[in-house]
Amino acid sequence: MRGVAVVAGGLLLLGGTVLIAVADLQRVEALAEARAAVVEAEERLDAAHEVNLRLAGQLTTLRTAIAEQETLLSDTSGLLP
Numbered sequence: 001m002r003g004v005a006v007v008a009g010g011l012l013l014l015g016g017t018v019l020i021a022v023a024d025l026q027r028v029e030a031l032a033e034a035r036a037a038v039v040e041a042e043e044r045l046d047a048a049h050e051v052n053l054r055l056a057g058q059l060t061t062l063r064t065a066i067a068e069q070e071t072l073l074s075d076t077s078g079l080l081p
Helices: 002-072
Strands: none
Touching: none
């Protein structure tokens, strides 16, 4: 009886060790996937930031042109150039 208990205990211990090892591998894989997702998100953010800066420059140019046109259209003397 004692032998059966020792064998069963050994099997449970071995099974628990395997379970912990598998869980640790899954955790490491999940961590690697999360890091890859963060890197990808940072790359997309950098790309969006570059596009945003380019569009902001174009917007500034357009606002300047609109302001010049509004100045011409707001001429109350009636003598547009």
